Amino acid sequence: MSTSRITLAKGLNAGLRAAMEQDDKVMLMGEDVGRLGGVFRITDGLQKDFGERRVLDSPLAESGIVGTAVGLAMRGYRPVIEIQFDGFVYPAYDQIVTQVAKMSYRSQGKVPLPLVIRIPFGGGIGAVEHHSESPEAQFAHTPGLKVVACSNPVDGYWMIQQAIASDDPVIFLEPKRQYHADKADLDTSVAPPPLFTSQVVRRGDDVTLLAYGPMVRTCLAAAEAAVSEGRSVEVIDLRTLSPLDMGPVLASVRRTGRAVVAHEAHRNLGMGSELSARITEECFYSLQAPVLRVGGFDTPYPAARNEHHFLPDLDRVLDAVDRSFAF
Amino acid sequence: MTWVTHLQTDDSGPAPTPASYGVVTTSPEAVIPQPSEERVMTILTGAPTAHESAECEPDYVQLLTPDGERREHPDYAFDGDDDLVRTFYRDMVMARRIDTEATALQRHGELGIWAQLLGQEAAQIGAAHGTRRQDFIFPTYREHGVAWVRGLDPVRLLGLFRGIDHGGWDPKDHNFGLYTVVIGAQALHAVGYAMGIEADGDVGTGDLDRDAVAVAHFGDGASSQGDVLESFVFAATYNAPVVFYCQNNQWAISAPIERQSRTPLHWRAPGFGFPGVRVDGNDVLATYAVMRATTDRARSGQGPTFVEAYTYRMGAHTTTDDPTRYRSGNDVDAWKRKDPIARVEAYLRRADAVDDAWLASLAEEAADLGATLRRGCHELPDPAPLALFDHVYAEVPDELAEQRDSYAAYLAQFEEVSR
Numbered sequence: 064m065s066t067s068r069i070t071l072a073k074g075l076n077a078g079l080r081a082a083m084e085q086d087d088k089v090m091l092m093g094e095d096v097g098r099l100g101g102v103f104r105i106t107d108g109l110q111k112d113f114g115e116r117r118v119l120d121s122p123l124a125e126s127g128i129v130g131t132a133v134g135l136a137m138r139g140y141r142p143v144i145e146i147q148f149d150g151f152v153y154p155a156y157d158q159i160v161t162q163v164a165k166m167s168y169r170s171q172g173k174v175p176l177p178l179v180i181r182i183p184f185g186g187g188i189g190a191v192e193h194h195s196e197s198p199e200a201q202f203a204h205t206p207g208l209k210v211v212a213c214s215n216p217v218d219g220y221w222m223i224q225q226a227i228a229s230d231d232p233v234i235f236l237e238p239k240r241q242y243h244a245d246k247a248d249l250d251t252s253v254a255p256p257p258l259f260t261s262q263v264v265r266r267g268d269d270v271t272l273l274a275y276g277p278m279v280r281t282c283l284a285a286a287e288a289a290v291s292e293g294r295s296v297e298v299i300d301l302r303t304l305s306p307l308d309m310g311p312v313l314a315s316v317r318r319t320g321r322a323v324v325a326h327e328a329h330r331n332l333g334m335g336s337e338l339s340a341r342i343t344e345e346c347f348y349s350l351q352a353p354v355l356r357v358g359g360f361d362t363p364y365p366a367a368r369n370e371h372h373f374l375p376d377l378d379r380v381l382d383a384v385d386r387s388f389a390f
Numbered sequence: 391m392t393w394v395t396h397l398q399t400d401d402s403g404p405a406p407t408p409a410s411y412g413v414v415t416t417s418p419e420a421v422i423p424q425p426s427e428e429r430v431m432t433i434l435t436g437a438p439t440a441h442e443s444a445e446c447e448p449d450y451v452q453l454l455t456p457d458g459e460r461r462e463h464p465d466y467a468f469d470g471d472d473d474l475v476r477t478f479y480r481d482m483v484m485a486r487r488i489d490t491e492a493t494a495l496q497r498h499g500e501l502g503i504w505a506q507l508l509g510q511e512a513a514q515i516g517a518a519h520g521t522r523r524q525d526f527i528f529p530t531y532r533e534h535g536v537a538w539v540r541g542l543d544p545v546r547l548l549g550l551f552r553g554i555d556h557g558g559w560d561p562k563d564h565n566f567g568l569y570t571v572v573i574g575a576q577a578l579h580a581v582g583y584a585m586g587i588e589a590d591g592d593v594g595t596g597d598l599d600r601d602a603v604a605v606a607h608f609g610d611g612a613s614s615q616g617d618v619l620e621s622f623v624f625a626a627t628y629n630a631p632v633v634f635y636c637q638n639n640q641w642a643i644s645a646p647i648e649r650q651s652r653t654p655l656h657w658r659a660p661g662f663g664f665p666g667v668r669v670d671g672n673d674v675l676a677t678y679a680v681m682r683a684t685t686d687r688a689r690s691g692q693g694p695t696f697v698e699a700y701t702y703r704m705g706a707h708t709t710t711d712d713p714t715r716y717r718s719g720n721d722v723d724a725w726k727r728k729d730p731i732a733r734v735e736a737y738l739r740r741a742d743a744v745d746d747a748w749l750a751s752l753a754e755e756a757a758d759l760g761a762t763l764r765r766g767c768h769e770l771p772d773p774a775p776l777a778l779f780d781h782v783y784a785e786v787p788d789e790l791a792e793q794r795d796s797y798a799a800y801l802a803q804f805e806e807v808s809r
Contacts, residue, residue: 090589116589119628121624121627122620122623122624122627124620124623124624126578126616126617126620127578127617127620127621127623127624129578130575130577130578130579130581130582130617130620130621131578131579131581131582131585131621131624132582133578133579133582134578134579134580134581134582134583134584134585134586134604135582135583135585135586135589136582137561137567137579137582137583137586138582138583138585138586138587138589138590139586140586140589142582154616157572157575157617158575158578158617161572161575162570162572162575162579165556166568167781167782167783167784168556168781168782169556169557169558169568170557170558170559170560170561170568170781171555171557171558171780171781172780172781172784173558173559173560173561173562174560174561174568175784206782207782207783209783209787229784229785230784230785231783231784231785259787305787306787306788306789306790307789309789
């Protein structure tokens, strides 16, 4: 099979295309996903190739998109819907939490909902209010949902297909500032790891950096920079946020004795809080320092000209690593 | 007195025809009727509401009067015979019995709560019979009569109210969805399902046993919910084969219909691009005829219809509610005279289609159903403790399995102690 060099946007697009080719029950729906190809062009060309019956431009109503997708799934379809921006998911929050998350439970397993809700998330694109948020903890806190975040083009290609194949509803988070950033080689002959697994993306011995989505790239850069300071940093791309895949995390922390969690989301009750608690419960005697968290501040997302202060960057990640070693 | 004259305090023009305020007709070439701008302005600048009191008859499709007299309607006709009317009668009696029995079970502490349907028997039984078997029904939590017609064991309905499950029946068994407690959420599901029907090509083939429709049940309170209004938008946009069936029972707990809308609810439909029709919700012949016509319209590919079944919640919102705090007995007494079951009995007796023996036998059957329901309720097993972990996901994550196993081990400690 051929190898191609692709962006995350292309990886997702190719993944969606592959899923639609494999299963004619896969339908795409969302605002501007058809003729326009989505505001980020993730669905570019799909309506042209698969038709208006499988790639639906929806009215501008997020709850309507999710609610009708529930009905489509009940009819036997596998809807993949796009929420245009993270901050616009809240009109659909009720449908997601009270219906999507609970249908399997309510029906005692008789109504599974194979539904994927794609959400471009995170900041760093200089956008106006509501276009740069990280709502993952709100969904990870909701039983019945599965929540994953891709961080790179290859994962984008595979993870979207795996999410579509899942019989559970999946919140699929895409780091929007990475859409058109880095390129990677996709070799479709190499089998991907299972969807709900975390992956060590850089080996190290002294401290474990935990990240997902857009912060993986930042943490990899931090790990590279730390080499000059003589520190060997392990980086884990969590990939799955609900359920968490604690196996690789605990194995790593037991070895390094230190852990730092980094995310763009607000620190208070963010994913870092849960990871810190789990690591402390499971690896208490292995820890050389408390688990530290680097995150967005507990403020609303700031105006774009200030977002570089809000978003954890390489220096703030390294600062946390330094603080970990100070214990 | 019609609702139009009721709300008008001055003479502002000729009375509207049915088409001027959105009554659907069954002719395929019919354009979507809309209220004229003049009419709308009259409503909006005139009386504070356009609803009717119990003393003031609204304009609606009625085929059987409260006295049991058959009436003709230009657009809708009851095409069944007296056997079918007897079936409706029987089903309404049984639905009322289920409701009465469940209410009693709540009073005895066997159910935590019960949402009563008293007074809405015709609105439900006629609508249920009006659909065809392949049509999929999305209920609220009050459609006990629809469930009965669809063949769902009424004992299954009790699980939710007894607190042993959240529903749990398989919607596919009877094409009857799970009760939905979030007001109006199911309207969107119905539209999505209808979009799926359309995508499957099960619309407009002309095969009455194949072409399917989704039916969204909701109440007058739900008409204020964004999800319901969004469902109208999606249904219109995709011309989905769906019928919105709103049982306007006048009350959303303590909030009267005037809190939800200044105009008759069925007026909303033309604004969304499809017809609305109001039917006497206490007339089972009319609810049947309108549901049959509107579902067949959708089934043939002509798109959605909004049906407002104009009825009255004779009981409380639920068994926890006390309607004497917010509504007068006069209304209730007036609506008693429009009882949905009594008028059918009057008709059937006049037509010599039933006799005392048949009615006595039905009463016995209803009593048996009550006893069966009572016994079934008592015998419903409490769920096993660990069942609370079941069916959260199709594919159970390890961490949830570990949580369940850990709790099982925790519980086992107590069993050892008590041994």
